[in-house]
Amino acid sequence: MNEERHDAETGAEHDAVAEFFAAARGQVRDERATDLDWQRILSGSRRSSRRRNRLAMLSSAAVAIIAIFAVFLWQQNGIGGGVQRGEAIVGATDKAQSGEPTSSPSSVSPQQQPTSVPDSFRTWSVSYAGQSVLYALGSQACGGDTCPVLLKSGTNGRSWAAVHKFTGTDVSAATGNAVPQIQPQRALSQTRFATPSTGYVFGGDLWVTRDSGASFTKMSHPGTTVLDVEINQGQAVLLSADNCGQGECNGPIHVTRFDPAKGSISDSGVEMTPSSPIRAGNVVVQNGQAFVQLTAVDGAKPVAPLRLDGSKLTAMSGPSDCGGTALQSVTPATNNSTQVQLFALCKPTNSGTSHTSYTIVSSDDAGKSWKSVSSGALTLPRLGQVWLAAADAKHLVASAGGPREIAGVPAPNGDGSLMFSTNGQGFGPATTPKGAKVPATGFDWTASAGGGIFYAVPRATATPGFWTTTDYGKTWTLVDPRHQGN
Helix, strand or coil: CHHHHHHHHHHHHHCHHHHHHHHHHHCCCCCCCCHHHHHHHHHHHHHHHHHHHHHHHHHHHHHHHHHHHHHHHHHHHCCCCCCCCCCCCCCCCCCCCCCCECCCCCCEECCCCCECCCCCCEEEEEEEEECCEEEEEEEEEECCEEEEEEEEECCCCCCCEEEEECCCCCCCCCCCCCCCCCCCCCCEEEEEECCCCCEEEEECCEEEECCCCCCEEECCCECCEEEEEEEECCEEEEEEECCEECCEECCCEEEEEECCCCCCCCCCCEEECCCCCEEEEEEEEECCEEEEEEEECCCCCCCCCEEEECCEEEECCCCHHHCCCCCEEEEEECCCCCCCCEEEEEEEEEECCCEEEEEEEEECCCCCCCEEEEEEEEEEECCCEEEEEECCCCCEEEEEECCCCCCCCCCCCCCCCEEEECCCCCCEECCCCCCCCCCCCECCEEEEEECCEEEEECCCCCCCCEEEECCCCCCCEEECHHHCCC
């Protein structure tokens, strides 16, 4: 360093430009200053000082006005693009066109280390990933707010660890007693895993992990709002929609098949516009077949379930025993690996002041034809959305609940909101796990994981865990990830 500096200075000794300015300075002659000259200099200095003071005062006043205006805007709109708690998130200025993928992935939630399950954890969604690996997405206290957090169990739910906490999401519609299934675009409220290492969390957004939940990447997808993701035997289907807000969608829906092993969802899928606005949408995937169940807003005409036939969606209708009513709560028999056997409910009939009975129907040809299984054997309290899950033709589980819109007089409590059958005909209430109570608002989601395993998840309850059975519904256990040996 010293040697380089010395060479530079030596080279400058004969610099022609330096010699020119040196000669010019030599021509300057000092002139004697008089008293008049000094008075002029002092007077000019005072005028410059006063101008600087006036400019400083004006600048300070402008800064104060801008600050006051900024505080006013913050009080009115908040920080973060004007998004308010409870307000539906809308797309960016360059909103994706109907049927076109959203913008390319632009967000990554970096790798996090596992921690113990927070005491504030509440279960929102459960997914079995295979090889005794179970994931649960839920909430935890995050300062004065709520953050989605993903838990992992490698022991079929006997022990748990928190593997990823999400920040910057929209939880304005994810908590409380009125949780709509259709969430704002930045929301995360559900999880589905294809393998123990690859899975998704979604609400309005869609994020993927390929390292067992340690890190996540936001994914591009058709439509603007994700409604559901389902995976079966490595085959995945995404249900998304456009023009959604405040828990409803009145634009086209998109049904898109994708490969979880690939890093993107490039196919635009099949698009259609429902005949009525919808407040929920679910996908069923079994043995290569996909089905879509849409729930119309209360007061609107019910929407028939749809079967994905290649590049088109075909409406399915029930047998004459349904009395012309639409099929609902379509579900596959998870233990049938040779054909697509479906079960569904229809013909809801008032049973007392606050209960509804249903006709159960089944199909052995992927919903092309249906037959009646029982009529009036299943009765559920009127608590919201109804779920049906099936292991096979004899073992069924049904539930009611979820903080959804309710038509008619609601049930006073959750008694009988989880029912099971071991012969496909008669139903009885599930036995309450030791130390637990039946949730007053019922169960938000019920599903069969294969074998004799069923899951039932209550959201609007003080109980932080979920219910599970391994013997087709005879015995139920409360799984509380906070106290399962984590």
